[in-house]
Amino acid sequence: MQVQSRSFTRSVKTAIPIPDVQWWRLQCGTAPTRLQFRCILFLSALVVTCVFVVPVSSSVIPDVEWAQAFGGPFAEWGNAVVSTPDGGYLFAGDARSTASVVSSDVWLVKTSSSGSLVWEKRFGGTLYENAKSVITTTNGGYAVAGTTLSFPSGGGQDAWLIRTDSSGTELWNHSYGSYGIEAFESLVQTADGGLAAAGVTSSYGSGGDVYLVRTDASGNEQWHANFGGASSDRAMSLRQLPDGGYIIAGWTYSLGPNECNVFLIRTNADGQLIWQKSFGHNRLSYGNDVLTLADGGFLIVGYTDPYPSPGHRSVYAVRTDASGNLIWEKTPGDMRIISEGRSVTEAPDGGFVITGGSLGLFIVKIGSDGTTLWETVIDASPNDWGDSVKTTSDGGFIIGGTREQPGNNWDFYLVRIAPERSMPVSLPGSAAVPTDPDGDGHYEDLNGNGAADFNDVVLFFTYLEWIADNEPISLFDFNGNGQVDFADITRLFEEL
Numbered sequence: 001m002q003v004q005s006r007s008f009t010r011s012v013k014t015a016i017p018i019p020d021v022q023w024w025r026l027q028c029g030t031a032p033t034r035l036q037f038r039c040i041l042f043l044s045a046l047v048v049t050c051v052f053v054v055p056v057s058s059s060v061i062p063d064v065e066w067a068q069a070f071g072g073p074f075a076e077w078g079n080a081v082v083s084t085p086d087g088g089y090l091f092a093g094d095a096r097s098t099a100s101v102v103s104s105d106v107w108l109v110k111t112s113s114s115g116s117l118v119w120e121k122r123f124g125g126t127l128y129e130n131a132k133s134v135i136t137t138t139n140g141g142y143a144v145a146g147t148t149l150s151f152p153s154g155g156g157q158d159a160w161l162i163r164t165d166s167s168g169t170e171l172w173n174h175s176y177g178s179y180g181i182e183a184f185e186s187l188v189q190t191a192d193g194g195l196a197a198a199g200v201t202s203s204y205g206s207g208g209d210v211y212l213v214r215t216d217a218s219g220n221e222q223w224h225a226n227f228g229g230a231s232s233d234r235a236m237s238l239r240q241l242p243d244g245g246y247i248i249a250g251w252t253y254s255l256g257p258n259e260c261n262v263f264l265i266r267t268n269a270d271g272q273l274i275w276q277k278s279f280g281h282n283r284l285s286y287g288n289d290v291l292t293l294a295d296g297g298f299l300i301v302g303y304t305d306p307y308p309s310p311g312h313r314s315v316y317a318v319r320t321d322a323s324g325n326l327i328w329e330k331t332p333g334d335m336r337i338i339s340e341g342r343s344v345t346e347a348p349d350g351g352f353v354i355t356g357g358s359l360g361l362f363i364v365k366i367g368s369d370g371t372t373l374w375e376t377v378i379d380a381s382p383n384d385w386g387d388s389v390k391t392t393s394d395g396g397f398i399i400g401g402t403r404e405q406p407g408n409n410w411d412f413y414l415v416r417i418a419p420e421r422s423m424p425v426s427l428p429g430s431a432a433v434p435t436d437p438d439g440d441g442h443y444e445d446l447n448g449n450g451a452a453d454f455n456d457v458v459l460f461f462t463y464l465e466w467i468a469d470n471e472p473i474s475l476f477d478f479n480g481n482g483q484v485d486f487a488d489i490t491r492l493f494e495e496l
Helices: 021-028 034-051 454-462 464-470 486-495
Strands: 002-006 064-071 076-083 089-095 105-111 117-123 129-136 142-148 158-164 170-176 182-189 195-201 209-215 221-227 233-240 246-252 261-267 273-279 284-292 298-305 314-320 326-330 340-346 352-357 361-366 372-378 385-391 397-405 409-417
Touching: 064 076, 064 397, 089 142, 089 397, 089 409, 105 142, 105 158, 105 409, 117 170, 142 195, 158 195, 158 209, 170 221, 182 209, 195 246, 209 246, 209 261, 221 273, 233 261, 246 298, 261 298, 261 314, 284 314, 298 352, 314 352, 314 361, 352 397, 361 385, 361 397, 361 409, 454 464, 454 486
Parallel strands: 076 129, 076 385, 076 409, 105 129, 129 182, 158 182, 182 233, 209 233, 233 284, 261 284, 284 340, 314 340, 340 385
Antiparallel strands: 002 064, 064 409, 076 089, 076 397, 089 105, 089 129, 105 117, 129 142, 142 158, 142 182, 158 170, 182 195, 195 209, 195 233, 209 221, 233 246, 246 261, 246 284, 261 273, 284 298, 298 314, 298 340, 314 326, 340 352, 352 361, 352 385, 361 372, 385 397, 397 409
């Protein structure tokens, strides 16, 4: 077992030469008057506008606290992560024990809160098995959903559930399906202690349908249901609702206005269809995860392709009301060549953090209205992905995914993201922290001397881009337009 640790630092953009007070002194030999200073602001604005755009944000991109890779000489693919009752994490996916592409096991990796390996377990036979979803159960153990070729109940590939105790020791496993191909993608524990899992079936329906299976606490099937049309349809995410019913998100080639559309299905507690909706932003739109929201509505995250132009792909986020009616649809990450959303979690402030891929492990935060607040790529290797993100008890985030290693190898990849900061930090070269002298929620005193003065304007001018990248934006957004930009310097100057 090879365990690797990674450390990361965020790069800070270098300053560009722009006209400032020092530039004026060098050119004219005297300090500028207030009118002359306005001229400096105007000249600088022209330079800033032509050279760079300050990123829009409402909070600072949080730090990577640690990252760990787990794997051996062959490929391991991380698909799901969950926080454990002891403060650690459980990571699930599939691991190959040989170079064969048709032989792999379900692999569970338990870590401490700092990402150190506690134990690892494998489940499988001589053929292909994988894990796509993992949850903690009310008895302190775990349940895993995925696929098995080694232990089919009817056909060549069946959907598979595994139940373990808190140490990863197997309690039972069951396969589900018939003569065709089945796979589970998502799993929940039901209110009565049973399990429900969703994925895809070719044994029931036509063309490949969304597959929903309900079991008791021992894994015995109580019922199954399928949804879709004549073409291919698949469930990727499942949640149980307060009324005992289920919400399922995935994609459909059978329904909707485009070739492939995001698919949202609501059922009652017995798996009977209440309604189904499709959403599409472009020729191909896929749903990978769904959240239930406090207002009774839903947030679905996936990607749309091609967008905004041929050869490009963008994260796709859809928010609906409780009846599945569209509230908004957004494409965060659409300025990138490629971006995909694979998992989403709700942030403590009511926004949403999405992980996926964009020529590296991609993270983007959007507000409750879908506005992009910040985005970043960790370890920009083209084949690094985030497949699962959860909010941690301290307001941070844990991401599970896959990390490309040398020699055509991939490892489980676990990344711990610190909680977002809501308070300012000192500017470069200063030990004092900015303050809010008038208590209006804006930190006009950038140099921390207890008062807003001309030196604060100069500091703001000098470190505009650094502030946009490193400070909570709302504290320095003096004109209230949702970003730190040159207009905020002017507003601060006018307030003096």
